Amino acid sequence: MRKFLLGVLAIVTLSTLAGGKYHWDQRVEAVQFNGQKEEVVSVQGDGEEEKKEKAEKERKRLLQLDKVNYLPPELKETFKKKIEKNESVHLMIIGSSSTSGDNGAWPKELEKALLDTYGQDLIKVTCKEIAEKTSQQVVKEGIHKPLAEMKPDILLLEPFLLYDNGEIRMPERLKNLETILSDFKKQNPDITFIIQPANPISGAYYYPQEEADLEKFSRERKYVYLNHWDAWPDHRSTELKDYLTDENIPNEKGNKVWLDYLMKYFVRK
Template sequence: MIARKIAVAIFILVCLAALLFSYNSWKQKLAGTSSDETVVEAPSGIAATDGEQGVPADKERPTTRDDGRLKDSELATLSANLDGRMAGLLDSRFQAGEHVKLLIVGSQAIEQGGNGGAAGLLADSLADAYKGFIETDIISFAGTSREFIEQMDELVDFGVYDVVLFEPFTLNNNGRVVIEDEHRHILRGRDALQEVKEDAVLLLMPSQPIFRPNFYLTQIRSLENFAAVRGIPYVDHWAAWPDVADDAILNYLDEDSGPNDAGAEAWGSVLVDYFTGSGE
């Protein structure tokens, strides 16, 4: 009986020792795991992220995209200063997904002065502002309006263009072409332009001012009046220059009365304001 009790006691002690050994081993294993790897539980309600704090991996981050194309709202702002027909033409081409072809044509003065002259300044500005929607060509001609019209078919295909900005060689015409003939030449150009595209638009701009112009001033005033009577948009840049009776205007002209850098900037800035709404 005594031997049996001793055997039971030994069995109990062995079981306790085994339990104690297992417990110690489990504690050591837990301690080893904690020292090698720390697990941080995310607060409830916050999903795992894709590497950027606070952005759920299963949600796409919103982005502001600009595909480089002109937007409808931008066109409305840019065309704010334009004649109604011109603005309508731009909108029509835009809605049709077509580009607008613009020709700047006039005397050699349109390309004189820095940055390609007034014409170059306008072309660069249009390319930037309209994001390629308006494609611009420039033709300068060192002759009279009569000579230009006589050679027009060789110089330019007006039917290609939607818009022509025309400086009608008024200063070159001085003493060589009478006012009435200059006006007839303008109408010939407009007819050639609208023969292919009925909605094409002709715009006029005067030649550069010069110091004490005498009869040339009469020619310019007649051109402005002609444009008003005929309903042709007229972009008048003379107000951006010093008064023609003021010696200060000589600082805007070269020795041959062509625009220098300052003259090109004065002329070009008005054209840019007109075509891009920046003068508002």
């Protein structure tokens, strides 16, 4: 009888142990399964989020490309390269007092228009007025070098043509211009140069020929040349005085003429 009871007890104990192990194994499998499921859901969630982000970036890229689609080839190419890299184009505007840094002058108004059109994600503008300096002084003092180190993608340069007038011979002025452009090119070999004259003045004799020499120099070297003089009253007319201050720099009317000309180049619909 005693042996029988011990046998029954052994069977019950083994059954209990086996049942407990089975229950434990089931719980472990359930936990592992749930963990794997959560991991899968998490991975799937990350994938969807990534897809949305890529789709948004692609949408932004296409919208930006559409904005620059009608620009001149040299500008469009620069913008497209930056868009593909998800970077902004850096436009730098440099010149004499004709390229004033004052609010209301054409450089600041052009900057506002470009930011409104393309947005801060696509364009950055730096305006620098170098007042009361000849091109010789700019080169000798290295005033342009810190600007070149900023590595702009596009340089819109008014090369002190009016301030040099009567001070420096034209061949020397063009040599100074070459030095300035070369220093910018060293910092950014892919830079696009856009040259423009200072404003016209009334009754000038040598100055119009100097402007023609600047244009010839620029076109021979395949630089973009923007001759905004075409938009002003003729330099031989007294009407031109209505567009200039007593110091022969653009007044409100003059700044508007210059700005409107540049807008047709930089913002095309």
